[in-house]
Amino acid sequence: MEKIIVHGGNRLTGVVHIEGAKNAVLPILAASILASDGITHLANVPVLSDVYTMNKVLRFLNLKVDFNEGKREVTIDATKQVSSEAPFEYVSKMRASIVVMGPLLARLGHARVALPGGCAIGTRPIDLHLKGLEALGARIEQHDGYIEAFADRLQGTHIYLDFPSVGATQNIMMAACLAEGTTVIDNVAREPEIVDLANILNKMGANVRGAGTETLRIDGVAKMHGAEHSVVQDRIEAGTFMVGAAVTHGNVLIKDGIVEHNKLLISKMQEMGVQVTEEPDGIRVIGPEHLEATDVKTLPYPGFPTDMQPQMTVLQLAAGGTSTMTETVFENRFMHLEELRRMNAQYQVNGRTVVMHGPTDFNGAEVAATDLRAAAALVLAGLIADGYTQVTNLKYLDRGYYDFHKKLAALGAEIKRVSVPDNDAVVLKNSHVNN
Ligand SMILES: CC(=O)N[C@H]1[C@@H](OP(=O)(O)OP(=O)(O)OC[C@H]2O[C@@H](n3ccc(=O)[nH]c3=O)[C@H](O)[C@@H]2O)O[C@H](CO)[C@@H](O)[C@@H]1O
Numbered sequence: 001m002e003k004i005i006v007h008g009g010n011r012l013t014g015v016v017h018i019e020g021a022k023n024a025v026l027p028i029l030a031a032s033i034l035a036s037d038g039i040t041h042l043a044n045v046p047v048l049s050d051v052y053t054m055n056k057v058l059r060f061l062n063l064k065v066d067f068n069e070g071k072r073e074v075t076i077d078a079t080k081q082v083s084s085e086a087p088f089e090y091v092s093k094m095r096a097s098i099v100v101m102g103p104l105l106a107r108l109g110h111a112r113v114a115l116p117g118g119c120a121i122g123t124r125p126i127d128l129h130l131k132g133l134e135a136l137g138a139r140i141e142q143h144d145g146y147i148e149a150f151a152d153r154l155q156g157t158h159i160y161l162d163f164p165s166v167g168a169t170q171n172i173m174m175a176a177c178l179a180e181g182t183t184v185i186d187n188v189a190r191e192p193e194i195v196d197l198a199n200i201l202n203k204m205g206a207n208v209r210g211a212g213t214e215t216l217r218i219d220g221v222a223k224m225h226g227a228e229h230s231v232v233q234d235r236i237e238a239g240t241f242m243v244g245a246a247v248t249h250g251n252v253l254i255k256d257g258i259v260e261h262n263k264l265l266i267s268k269m270q271e272m273g274v275q276v277t278e279e280p281d282g283i284r285v286i287g288p289e290h291l292e293a294t295d296v297k298t299l300p301y302p303g304f305p306t307d308m309q310p311q312m313t314v315l316q317l318a319a320g321g322t323s324t325m326t327e328t329v330f331e332n333r334f335m336h337l338e339e340l341r342r343m344n345a346q347y348q349v350n351g352r353t354v355v356m357h358g359p360t361d362f363n364g365a366e367v368a369a370t371d372l373r374a375a376a377a378l379v380l381a382g383l384i385a386d387g388y389t390q391v392t393n394l395k396y397l398d399r400g401y402y403d404f405h406k407k408l409a410a411l412g413a414e415i416k417r418v419s420v421p422d423n424d425a426v427v428l429k430n431s432h433v434n435n
């Protein structure tokens with residue numbers, strides 16, 4: 001078992017480099033299925049376990065995938081016969097593999113993909129993905145835990161999404177690229193990762209307009225080819241380090257940080273007294289001595305991102321007074337709070353809202369991550385806790401953060417990652433544990 005052990009109390013200072021976005025590269029890797037001609041070259045690919053999983057899915061589908069981790073580059077050859085089945089073994093590891101469905105269906109007229117199921121943060125149905133593909137003319141069947149979709153050639157149409165789902169938008173837009181005629185999709189997701197996907201699709205020969213707005217218009221083309229693309233910066237990794245700087249009273253430059261992508265986070269942090277300024281080479285975050293309370297509600301982009309919610313609650317708990325967080329995107333994304341309670345957090349959950357009472361004197365404790373962003377939040381709390389915090393279940397952290405502990409150590413945190421036999425206790429010099 002691996003653990004991160006952090007000793008709280010150090011300010012974060014310096015410069016941090018941010019990787020390419022997990023949530024952009026996963027659908028982009030799936031998009032490479034559409035290239036029946038030529039090679040796709042991706043740069044700024046983050047070295048994450050989710051990327052390895054998506055690469056395995058693509059290899060299973062008979063694509064040739066080479067990942068040069070040192071250079072952060074992936075090349076994909078999808079010109080050979082592509083297979084149409086993504087089995088449970090992979091899809092169960094990572095829900096995002098469902099986005100191979102649209103490209104497979106569009107290219108092959110058939111896709112058989114294991115049902116992804118839910119995860120710790122919610123039930124996560126895919127009804128909107130399927131409704132969209134059906135509207136494009138696909139026949140959908142569900143049996144033995146698999147979704148199977150068939151279509152001779154998809155037909156362009158007008159689709160209204162009941163909710164701006166990120167995954168549904170991606171699946172439907174990729175399917176529509178090779179459909180006959182024009183597809184208009186209303187109420188789509190507007191995340192920067194959608195814009196990044198549209199950008200590479202267009203480089204691959206597709207005709208997608210409106211990415212970043214509520215309506216996408218896609219004129220179908222007969223064939224697509226490989227392209228070169230550099231993945232957009234990870235706004236959630238950037239936001240996580242911004243919170244780290246703020247909560248430790250630190251002073252950190254998020255190298256090449258994109259203000260536009262984190263507007264709501266920045267405005268909430270400023271409301272709390274954090275200094276956030278745009279500089280020529282990135283975003284500088286300076287944490288105040290005393291943080292003010294604030295109320296936050298998660299919403300689809302450009303609203304406050306649910307993927308920053310757990311990290312933000314650590315900042316709110318550190319602030320003086322009563323703060324609230326309302327989670328509207330996922331129904332079960334407060335599991336990190338139970339672990340933070342073990343570190344002395346005081347709060348009540350009322351339905352989708354948590355009411356937090358700060359400032360919290362966090363105590364170091366042994367805590368377990370329940371999901372990806374929960375893992376990051378627990379490490380952030382450890383940075384300001386009295387004594388030692390041990391965070392386990394790091395497989396979640398590795399889905400979305402590359403060398404998280406090393407980047408924090410480079411900014412001045414006292415932190416290390418250790419490997420211990422499963423039944424061995426690590427003895428810590430922690431006054432709270434020992435007393
Ligand atoms: C790989 C990736 O990019 N993951 C992101 C993506 O996930 P993902 O694409 O799964 O998120 P969605 O936007 O689809 O889901 C948002 C909400 O809509 C619901 N829903 C979604 C589809 C559907 O067919 N029916 C339905 O009810 C979900 O259960 C959830 O409650 O967007 C989320 C919301 O910003 C982020 O938290 C995830 O990090």
Ligand SMILES: C=C(OP(=O)(O)O)C(=O)O
Nearest residue numbers: 023095096307372373400
């Ligand atoms: C919820 C997340 O990812 P996924 O949709 O891949 O589970 C996330 O990145 O916080």
